[in-house]
Amino acid sequence: MQPRQLPLFPDISAPQFNAPFPSTRYQGSKRKMLDWIREQTASLVFDSVLDVFGGTGAVSHLFKNMGKQVTYNDYLGFNRNIGLALIENSSQTLSQADIEIILRRHPDQHYPDFIQRTFSGIYFTDDENAWLDQTLTNINARIHQPYQQAIARFALFQSCIIKRPYNLFHRANLYMRTSTVDRSFGNKTTWDTPFEEHFRTFAAEANAAVFDNGKVNRAVQVDALDTPVDADLVYIDPPYFNAKGVGVNYRDFYHFLEGMMHYDQWAGMIDLRSKHRRLIVQTTDWDRPERISDAFHRLIDRHRRSTLVISYRDDGIPSREDLVALLRTHGKQVIQAARPQQYVLSDRKSHELLLIGM
Secondary structure (H helix, E strand, C coil), X not given: CCCCCCXXXXXXXXXCCCCCCCCCCCCCCCHHHHHHHHHHHCCCCCCEEEECCCCCCHHHHHHHHCCCEEEEECCCHHHHHHHHHHHHCCCCCCCHHHHHHHHCCCCCCCCXXXXXXXXXXXXXXXXXXXXXXXXXXXXXXXXXXXXXXHHHHHHHHHHHHHCCHHHCCCCCCCHHHHCCCCCCCCCHXXXXXXXXXXXXXXXXXXXXXXXXXXXXXXXXXXXXHHCCCCCCEEEECCCCEECCCCECCHHHHCHHHHHHHCHHHHHHHXXXXXXXXXXXXXXXXHHCCCCHHHHHHHHHHHCCCCEEEXXXXXXXXXXXXXXXXXXXXXXXXXXXXXXXXXXXXXXCEEEEEEEEEC
């Protein structure tokens, strides 16, 4: 099968939008690199985009701003919720009345205490856990429009992340927030800000990010190797493995958020042997260093007719050279770009790569 033939020059009359993307502390987010990604892809000709590992939705939102038809994908439910709220959604927002409904305790509503019982003393205080049970119940029971629910969950998830040391759920380390000691990291003022205040802030940011670019965009939740084919451009930003074979497992880092997406089934998803009540482990080829190269091969082969844009790091597995060779094996001419980047929780600098296979 031959690669599709695209016009030689971009359509300079294509509409451009300027909706702001919300602030986020999500590990691996490309939010700070959006201008660079835009610059590197501006000369490419494409009308439709598939974002295979959508994550925070920052890159999908960039392409939506560029007037492209975007398909956002992520295998995690809480991430796909971001895609529903900010990519697929073109008009629905949360009104002030909606927010008050979400944040108010309703006398006629039954409120479970699952988070309070299960996560006491692990991530948040007892009062905060009770607030989470109440707020999540209100979102599920009192907000009926799916895109409005997605915005509310987005605001709730971001509120949880910002109140966590390291912005992760990888340790049972509530004491780091609450102990009265000198610190050289973190922001105790942010940690101590009430959930309700954070929620209002993130709901407003999400509302501002919603816009209609005139295209039918969508958010899906499938394995990377089952993603829909035939997008003009396929953006690939997979979980990263360093040279020692140590990778990033987003499901483990953000298991608490994934659990909240499945509130009624959460109890059966938890590994009770885990001190921090993580989810029962599920692995894919993207979580296994011995399978990552083959996974890249199969994904590139699946989308060989499209222009491929791969985001990775220059000190990872596969290496830059391996990825370039793999693209060329599938008949691609490769354009390479790199920029220095200091990553959170890392004491060394590496380079962010953008490999464009045409």
